[in-house]
Amino acid sequence: MARAPSSIVVFIRQNPRTRQKPNNQIRSLTFENKEGDCGNEETKPNPHREPSQNAQNEFTEIAKEVSKITRTKPRWEQTLLSDFPSFNFSDHRFLNEVMKHQNNVLLSLRFFHWLCSHRGFSPDSLSLNALFDALVEAKACIAAKDFLDYTGLKPEAASLECYIRCLCEDGLVEEALGVFDRLRGVGVCPSIATWNSALSAFLKVGRTDLVWKLYVEMMESGVFTKVDVETFGYLIQAFCDDDQVLKGYELLRQVLEDGLDPGNAAFNRLISGFCKERKYTKVSELLHTMIAKNRAPDIFTYQEVINGLCKKRKSLEGFRVFNDLKDRGYAPDRVMYTTMIHGLCKMGLLGNARKLWFEMIQKGYIPNEYTYNALIYGFCKIGNLEEARKLYKEMCDRGYGETTVSYNTMIAGLCSKGRTDEAHKLFAEMPCKGGVRDVITYNTLIRGFCKEGKIVESTNLLNELLVQGLQPSTSSFTPIIKKLCQVGDIEEAKKLWNDMQSRGLTPMVYTQEHIITGLYEQGYVEEGMEWLLEMLKHKLKPREDTFKRLVHRLLQRDQSDDSLLVLDFMLKIGYTLEKGIYASLWLLNFAKRIPDLPKHD
Structure with a gap:
């Protein structure tokens, strides 16, 4: 006995009492009746002839009963035939009748x-299309997809557009995107709302x-001449997401020149991109431009400006705008x-941040x-850990649970x-x-331990x-590598380097x-030179102090x-030489030119 696809079964099990409104298309599936003699076969509708009114009534009653059984009986598939031994379930019209009375499309x-x-x-195409549309209306996308794969149904264009939105x-x-290809294959261009x-x-x-792939298809289909401002807004956002803010700005200018109003959302997205x-x-x-077009910047516009300024360490400018x-x-x-409190705290301007804190509370905004x-971060930054702890306790007492962010903030402050x-x-x-x-x-505590020379504790962390299955970052390895090099354990440092790569x-x-x-300090100058040349080969720019050492x-x-070879690289990168290095080189070369002096008794 065939069963429904596994994804459908899972959905049904997870939603045993889901009740959906019957699809309009299902409601419209009526059973047209004509008077006729069905003899003794009233309970067995012949698919080739219409039943009588009495047969229709019994047909409907059986459909209602079957609908009730499928809602209430867990394993009805095993007993349904025996419950109605003389009924002909193969009549495709019975499926339509059940769908009319069933209140759960799944x-x-x-x-x-x-x-x-x-x-x-x-099944007939009318039943298949009605069932597919009902699945889409119920937002059962996976079930609808499985249904198409199972039946090979080719829905109407309007149904496919609803399916795309679902x-x-x-x-x-x-x-x-695949459904767009299907529509294009039958020569149908979707509506702008669907795009x-x-x-x-x-x-x-x-x-x-x-x-951008869909954008190309819009151009090829000719629909791009009918796009609305909503479409342009999405394209502007796509440019910004791809870090091509200037292209988004150019598109905005074209939209404005055409007399269209893209709305504040497009402006806000560009403002955020340019702040970045x-x-x-x-x-x-x-x-x-917004003001000139009678589109006054709203609170969200200014939020983008202030947020952008604070993120780029321009909190004072952000504070002025605020x-x-x-x-x-x-x-x-x-x-x-x-946003403003956090920006001021990052700059160490805790006094201004606290003023805003109390101002916010006075205006009825609960932190x-x-x-x-x-604010906890601000106290930690200036080293006032006692106030940070008090605020942390107050936060917990107010019902804000100890989150990862709050723990990380306190751990960073203590480690600093x-x-x-x-x-x-x-921790x-x-x-x-x-x-x-x-x-x-982990990275915060590793860095804190390394600053205190606790290499074993850092390595254990x-x-x-790694055992916890977390994905490490370069910051997980770098502090330990640095400390190992400082204490002269170059081999272990190189092992971590290789592990990281x-x-x-x-x-x-x-x-x-x-x-x-570390190699220089241990006397492995040639190997240090090899590492330096490898950096230059990959167009990495070492710091000036590395060259000098x-x-x-x-x-x-x-x-x-x-x-002299190292100095040549140093000068090509753009660094300058100290007078002491010049003097050392001159003395070294001068000493090489002086012949050995005669020895005196």
Whole structure:
């Protein structure tokens, strides 16, 4: 006996009491009746002739009873035939009747698969299309996809467009794109609303590659001449997501020249992009353009400006905009207050941050966990750990559980002041309090231990991180490599270096420099030279201090030719020489030219 696909069965089990409104198309499936004599076969409708009114009534009653059984009986498939031994279930009209009375489309689908398992049943296209449309209306995308694969149904164009929107809402963007191809194959061009729903879905899942693929299809189909401002807004966002903000800006200007109004969302996205690139002149241009077009910047526009300035360590400029915003009558919300408090705390301007904190409370905005963590970070940054702890306790007392962010903030603050033992206690209690350790948690404590020379503890944390199945970052390895090089354990440092690369991690430039410096200090100057040349080969720029250390070591070993080679690289990169190096080189070369003096008795 055939069964429904596994994904459908799982869905039904997870939603045993789901009640959907019957699809309009299912409701319209009526059983046309004509008077006729069915003899003694009233309970066996002949698919080739219409039943009498009495037979129709009994037909309907059986459909109602079957619908009830499929809703209430767990394993009805095993007993349904014996419950109605003389009834002809192969009549495709009975499926339509059951769907009219069934209030759960997935149960109707289950009944359909049961019917398909019996010989003689052949569903008509009307039933198939109605069942597919009902699945789409119920947002059962996976079930609808399995249904198409199972039946080979070719739905109408309007049904496919609804299916595209259903897939997009569920994040199944690859499948949605495939349905576009199916429509194009039958010569149907979807509506602008359908194109836009797909563009929006692609952006939500970060698939700008699919946005541009769909854009090409829009151009080829000729629909691009009919696009609306919503479409342009999605394309502008795609440009910004691809770090091509200027192209998005050019598109916006074209839209404005055509007399269209793209809405504040497009402006806000461009403002955010230009803030990220530190092109504040463009930000100013956009703000002036909005005002000139009678589209006053809203609170979200200013939020993007302030957030962008704070992220680029321009919190004072952000603070000026924030105050100007209030002077103009805007009312900053809790998000904007939190953004501004965090920006000021990052600059160490805790006094201004605390003023905003109390101002926010006076205006009725209750600080949330993000606001608390911003101020806790500020206290930690200036070294006032006692106030940070008080605020942390207050946050917990207010019902904001000890989150990963709050733990990481406190651990970082304690480590910055050398209180790694206290930081490790917080680290140890995290699982008990519901906190989830992430890579940042481990990296912060590893860095703190390394600063205090606790290499064993740092290495143990790195190993624990790997055992937990977390994906390490370069910051997980670099502090340990640096400390190993400083204590002269170059071989262990190189092992970690190789382990880091084998995991697909790209080391930071200064990570390699730590090994080079360590090799110099241990007297392995030639090997240090090899590492340096490898860096230059990959167009990496070592720091000036790395060059100077190598030159000094080479001069101490009277290797003037090698030191001149290093100096040549140094000058080509753009670094300058110290007078001391010039003097050392001159004396070394001068000493080589002086012949051995005669010995006197």
